[in-house]
Amino acid sequence: MTLFPTYSRNGIRPAKGEGAYLWDESGQRYLDFTSGLGVCNLGHRPPRVQAALAGQLDALWHVSNLFEIPLQEKVAARLTEMSGLSAAFFGNSGAEANEAAIKLARRYGQTKKQVKEPEVLTFQSSFHGRTLATLTATGQEKVKTGCGPYPDGFRSLPFNQFSSVKEAAGENTVAVMLEMVQGEGGVQPADPEFVRELHRFCAENEILLMVDEVQTGMGRTGSLFAFQQYGITPDVLTLAKGLGNGVPVGAMLGRADLIDFFGPGSHASTFGGNPLAMAAALSVIEELTETDTLAIARRQGLFFRDFLREKLSDSPLVREIRGRGLIWGVELSVSVAPLVQTAREKGLLVLAAGSNVLRLLPPLTVTRRQLEKATDIIAGGLAELEEVSEHESVSGI
Ligand SMILES: Cc1ncc(COP(=O)(O)O)c(C=O)c1O
Numbered sequence: 001m002t003l004f005p006t007y008s009r010n011g012i013r014p015a016k017g018e019g020a021y022l023w024d025e026s027g028q029r030y031l032d033f034t035s036g037l038g039v040c041n042l043g044h045r046p047p048r049v050q051a052a053l054a055g056q057l058d059a060l061w062h063v064s065n066l067f068e069i070p071l072q073e074k075v076a077a078r079l080t081e082m083s084g085l086s087a088a089f090f091g092n093s094g095a096e097a098n099e100a101a102i103k104l105a106r107r108y109g110q111t112k113k114q115v116k117e118p119e120v121l122t123f124q125s126s127f128h129g130r131t132l133a134t135l136t137a138t139g140q141e142k143v144k145t146g147c148g149p150y151p152d153g154f155r156s157l158p159f160n161q162f163s164s165v166k167e168a169a170g171e172n173t174v175a176v177m178l179e180m181v182q183g184e185g186g187v188q189p190a191d192p193e194f195v196r197e198l199h200r201f202c203a204e205n206e207i208l209l210m211v212d213e214v215q216t217g218m219g220r221t222g223s224l225f226a227f228q229q230y231g232i233t234p235d236v237l238t239l240a241k242g243l244g245n246g247v248p249v250g251a252m253l254g255r256a257d258l259i260d261f262f263g264p265g266s267h268a269s270t271f272g273g274n275p276l277a278m279a280a281a282l283s284v285i286e287e288l289t290e291t292d293t294l295a296i297a298r299r300q301g302l303f304f305r306d307f308l309r310e311k312l313s314d315s316p317l318v319r320e321i322r323g324r325g326l327i328w329g330v331e332l333s334v335s336v337a338p339l340v341q342t343a344r345e346k347g348l349l350v351l352a353a354g355s356n357v358l359r360l361l362p363p364l365t366v367t368r369r370q371l372e373k374a375t376d377i378i379a380g381g382l383a384e385l386e387e388v389s390e391h392e393s394v395s396g397i
Contacts, residue, residue, distance in 0.1 A: 010344065017044025020366050022349065032349045033362045033374055038183065038215045038327070041242035042287055043363035049245050052283035053276070062274040071278035078285045079253055082224050084233045086256035090249065090273030094214030094240035095129025097250035100267055101177070101210045101236045102133050104254060106153070107261040108208060109174030117152065118174040120210075123159040125185030128177060128212055137177055140185065160190060162197040169201070175208035175236070180226035183215035186357040187322055187329025192230055199232040208258075210236035214250070215327070218242030219288050219364050222298040222325030229324070247280035249273075297364035300371060301325040304362070307375040315382045317389065319356075326366065330358040330378070334389060342381035348374050 012030070016023040020043055022032045035041060042049065063069065076088035089100050102120055109118035122128065124139040132151055135144055139156035157164045159182065169176075176198060182188040202209040211234035216226040220242060223229055227237070235258070240250035250272075254262075271277070288294060305328070308321045312330060319331040332339070336352045343350050353359040358378070362371065 010349075012344070012349075019043040020363050020370050028347075030344070030347050030349050031370055031374055031377075033360050034349045034351050035361045035363050036246060037241070037351070038220060038361045039241045039244075040246055041218050041220060041364050042245050042284060042293070043365045044246075046245060046287060046365070048287045049247075049280055049283045052279045053247070056276050056279035059275070061276045062271070064270060064274075065268065065272065069273060069275060069278065071275050071282060072273040075251075075273070075278050075281045075285065078282070078289075079239070079251060082285070082289070083237055083253055085237055085253040087254055087259045087262075089252045089254075089262065089267065090277070091240075091252070091269045092248045092271050092277070093129070093250045094212075094238065095131045095134045095250075096269065096272075097214060097238035097240050097252045098128045098134045098137065098177070098212055099131050100252040101175075101212075101238050101254075102137065103267055104236065104252065104258060104262055105175035105208050105210060107266065108258060109172075111261060113174060113206060115172050115174055117172055119153050119155060119170075119172040121165060121168060121173060121176045122154060122156050123178060123182075124156050125159055125182050125188065126156070126177070126179055126212075127182070127184035129214075159185075159188065160194045162194050162201070165198060166201065169205065169207065173205070173207050175210050176202055177210045177212055179212050179216065180230065181216050181221060181324055181327055183327065183359070184353055186331065186353045187327060187359055189322060189324055190230070195227075195230045195232060199230075199234075202235070208235040210234060210238070212238050214238055214240045218284065219294050219297055220325060220327050220361070222294065222301050224288060224294065226324065243284060244277055244280040245284050247277050249277040249281050251281075293364055297326055300362075300364075300366055300368065303368050304328060304360075304366075304371045304375070307372055308360075308378075311375050311379040312382060315379075315386060317382060317386055323360075326360075326362055326364055328360040329353060330360070332356045332358065332385075334385065338388070339378070339381045339385055342384055343377050346377045346380065348377040350374075350378070 109115040122137045126139040128134040128137040136150040217239040237253040351359040
């Protein structure tokens with residue numbers, strides 16, 4: 001064993017990817033509805049990103065942030081223009097983007113609000129990363145075991161319950177961190193009324209609303225950012241996953257008056273925003289904004305919703321089907337692990353979120369036929385699971 005066994009791997013050894021397909025070392029083809037955990041939003045090896053990377057490989061890879069990086073300025077300009085925010089900081093992952101947001105919020109709290117022990121409110125079932133701060137911000141106990149002591153300054157509240165925020169927020173509260181659709185937590189969309197109330201409350205109390213769109217950003221929910229569907233603009237936005245379509249890149253964006261709280265020396269990343277990563281991010285942004293990818297993804301999302309409802313909702317094992325755009329969750333009354341395995345055996349790769357939610361993250365470029373085929377495979381797997389469950393309940397297992 002030469003790797004720490006931190007992951008339960010599925011046994012597949014991918015060798016090649018194109019669009020919505022992966023091929024393993026033996027040439028077996030899979031329809032990939034995991035998109036590398038919501039990263040390859042444009043599919044595997046999208047031509048525009050591939051060309052941008054190839055061009056950049058021939059020019060310059062990395063220089064460090066001691067230098068001015070024109071591509072970084074370009075990506076920041078595009079992201080701020082797209083999001084309505086004013087400044088960007090680049091790192092390499094979602095956790096780093098959130099870590100930057102948390103540091104910015106603490107600096108804002110200590111300087112602007114004179115809060116000595118700033119507190120960030122987060123939500124139960126949320127997921128914000130695996131660094132110590134983002135792990136503490138995460139509202140799931142299962143990812144925390146054995147890593148203490150944890151940093152102070154975080155509190156997890158019930159999701160979609162505004163009254164609990166109102167009750168918990170106090171003098172030390174400097175920010176609220178929120179996913180618009182909780183991905184790892186079971187594909188749970190935030191309730192529009194909850195978001196509106198939270199947004200108003202944060203504005204009235206000078207609390208930063210920090211929206212974590214690491215999983216929902218870059219088109220995943222059918223709009224560039226999920227917050228756009230809620231009629232709000234956050235104070236801080238974090239992105240990663242789809243931003244580089246497989247090249248590691250994370251970004252933290254903030255509103256204009258926050259710029260001064262992140263002055264020289266306050267934060268840094270050696271690799272963050274290097275030319276290679278920025279070439280990928282810029283080409284992803286261009287693909288999303290200069291083609292009809294998003295409009296098509298929205299339409300495919302509706303087909304997918306209809307296929308899932310049509311073909312799965314009659315199953316006695318299905319509790320709820322929920323999602324937006326091309327992030328969908330199918331909540332079962334039993335463990336999804338056997339269904340994930342059956343789908344794999346039939347050539348479809350899907351994810352679990354928690355123990356009983358099937359998480360489906362096809363690329364935004366998925367075709368209607370691929371969506372229907374995937375739904376048929378899931379329906380077949382569910383039928384098999386029903387038989388097993390029936391047999392188990394009859395024989396009292
Ligand atoms: C909403 C959200 N935030 C943060 C993260 C952490 O991102 P990373 O694994 O790139 O650090 C994830 C990862 O799944 C995520 O879904």
